[in-house]
Amino acid sequence: MSIIVKFFASLREHVGKSELHIESTDALTCAKIWAQVCHEEPLPSHVLMAVNQEYADPNTRVHEGDEIAFFPPVTGG
């Protein structure tokens, strides 16, 4: 399956990537996507994630065509 992975803010700078497409034949979760993209670097506990623009957690399952995002703690207003 084909999915889109995005990184925001300081995490984008840390990872060195803004957006990428990955292909996989495995069943995937957010945590597995992080590991695949970040070369097995442990997922930092403060990192937040979203699947299709809704908050998710490391165990959230990912499906064909999904958009996955990783980002640091948020602060608006």
Added chain:
Amino acid sequence: MSIIVKFFASLREHVGKSELHIESTDALTCAKIWAQVCHEEPLPSHVLMAVNQEYADPNTRVHEGDEIAFFPPVTGG
């Protein structure tokens, strides 16, 4: 001594007076002024009062030149 007594809103209509001057040689309190002006009608417990435009109570002492006001419960905004 000479003092000014004012009534507001529904109490003005009840008492039938807006403002009056009274003269007295006695030591006065708000309660005594009420009794004098309202012909010994008991002071209703919901009536509020002010001396020189600051909230007062029935026992507040009144002095020469003071402005005393009686009014019903307030409701602004």
Added chain:
Amino acid sequence: MKVELTSHIFHPWTRIHAFEEDELRALKGKYGAVSTFVGTMRNEGDTVDTLFLEHYPGMTEKTLYSFSETAAQRWNILDTLIIHRVGEIQAGETIVLVAAWAAHRAPAFEACRFLIETLKSQAPFWKRETLKDGVRWVH
């Protein structure tokens, strides 16, 4: 710290804007938060035609000013604005505007809420409704 009673229609957003431009120019960049409350006369169907807001000239202003001082002492407030209608009011018109400026949002919110709550329960205002079938004091 401003308190104004007016017997004329006033436009709350225009007045806040003008207050910031005229009075708070020196504080620009200092305040990070402003909390405001605007109260409007609702249309209660057919029953209420007009509202008359009586006040105690002198005492009402002093009372509102003392609430403003209490708020400034209790929270970290940079400035406050209160405008309140008196006299005859029609449905849809603004009755009251309260605003509090602060560096941060918590004091702004808390001071604004404090001002409107004390204004409602303790400031000498009285409301007389003119109904189709007569006049009634609101308690």
Added chain:
Amino acid sequence: MKVELTSHIFHPWTRIHAFEEDELRALKGKYGAVSTFVGTMRNEGDTVDTLFLEHYPGMTEKTLYSFSETAAQRWNILDTLIIHRVGEIQAGETIVLVAAWAAHRAPAFEACRFLIETLKSQAPFWKRETLKDGVRWVH
């Protein structure tokens, strides 16, 4: 129920006024209370030159809209407005406006406070400060 992100300077009081005139005309006389909050970029002395507000296009709007729906369900709210800056911001400029209209003041205040608190802690925005000596993400 409106949510807007903008990369341009906006004037909060003008926007609230326009929203009432354009969107809330049918509710005139129905709402008796509006609580608003405006957040402004403070001038932190010499240290911060500009602020850059990054967001997640799509998700940020959806998140703010879902907060608005939650507020409308939880309190008795007639309408809400959220406007938030994105991109580069200078000291003194408005960052965010939140407003909630209701028949009565308690729901207006509580919904407005809920919206700004959830916006601050849960909406996907990130702040990058440009200082005299470099760039720093705010956490």
